[in-house]
Amino acid sequence: MTKSATDRAWRYPAVLxxxxxxxxxxxxxxxxxxxxxxxxxxLVLIALPALILTRKRLRFSNLAYGCLFVFFTFHELGxxxxxxxxxxxxxxxxxxxxxxxAMLGFERNHYxxxxxxxxxxxITPAAAELFAHYGRYPRAWAALFPLLFxxxxxxxxxxxxxxxxxxxxGDLGQAYLGTQGDIWDAQKDMALAMLGSVxxxxxxxxxxxxxxxxxxxxxxTIPLSTRxx
Numbered sequence: 483m484t485k486s487a488t489d490r491a492w493r494y495p496a497v498l499x500x501x502x503x504x505x506x507x508x509x510x511x512x513x514x515x516x517x518x519x520x521x522x523x524x525l526v527l528i529a530l531p532a533l534i535l536t537r538k539r540l541r542f543s544n545l546a547y548g549c550l551f552v553f554f555t556f557h558e559l560g561x562x563x564x565x566x567x568x569x570x571x572x573x574x575x576x577x578x579x580x581x582x583x584a585m586l587g588f589e590r591n592h593y594x595x596x597x598x599x600x601x602x603x604x605i606t607p608a609a610a611e612l613f614a615h616y617g618r619y620p621r622a623w624a625a626l627f628p629l630l631f632x633x634x635x636x637x638x639x640x641x642x643x644x645x646x647x648x649x650x651x652g653d654l655g656q657a658y659l660g661t662q663g664d665i666w667d668a669q670k671d672m673a674l675a676m677l678g679s680v681x682x683x684x685x686x687x688x689x690x691x692x693x694x695x696x697x698x699x700x701x702x703t704i705p706l707s708t709r710x711x
């Protein structure tokens with residue numbers, strides 16, 4: 483690939499990175515709860531440098547980069563207000579004159595539920611490309627590996643939330659945990675992440691965008707592409 487072609491290939495993710503840094507800076511100004519904002523941004527402070535430092539080893543597709551951008555932007559919005567206080571219902575009422583919560587029968591702020599669903603939906607494309615780049619496996623695993631990846635991360639995140647709430651306690655622990663009195667909050671969050679991932683894998687599969695690197699074949703074996711799955 484020529485230098486000009488390489489520059490064009492990186493233009494799109496570079497633009498997304500620049501826009502996200504601008505959004506991050508704006509939302510970092512006077513967040514509702516600074517300590518909670520710091521905790522929520524640990525994810526960004528780990529993931530973003532990792533993506534930048536490993537960019538030469540794995541250049542994700544524009545679709546994957548776009549999905550990551552959308553997820554992190556929504557995440558930053560939640561970090562600015564704290565998830566349980568994002569005023570989406572007021573914004574919806576300002577635009578339509580009606581309450582979204584009242585229309586859907588919501589009795590709590592569901593922004594955190596949306597983010598868990600978006601985590602499954604928008605992280606899965608990058609996860610699929612990550613496994614396809616580093617692994618070789620039968621085609622059926624191309625759908626299973628990203629799903630298990632996202633689901634396991636969802637479980638780990640809920641454990642981290644629980645540990646943080648136990649460690650910090652008080653208002654900070656409650657703000658970060660964000661259960662809003664729902665004893666099944668963690669289970670519902672994990673289920674929504676799994677639902678989002680299943681939907682993403684299904685759409686990628688139907689669209690022919692589910693990448694896979696097949697295992698090298700030994701002499702005398704049946705090619706994987708001809709086996710029934």
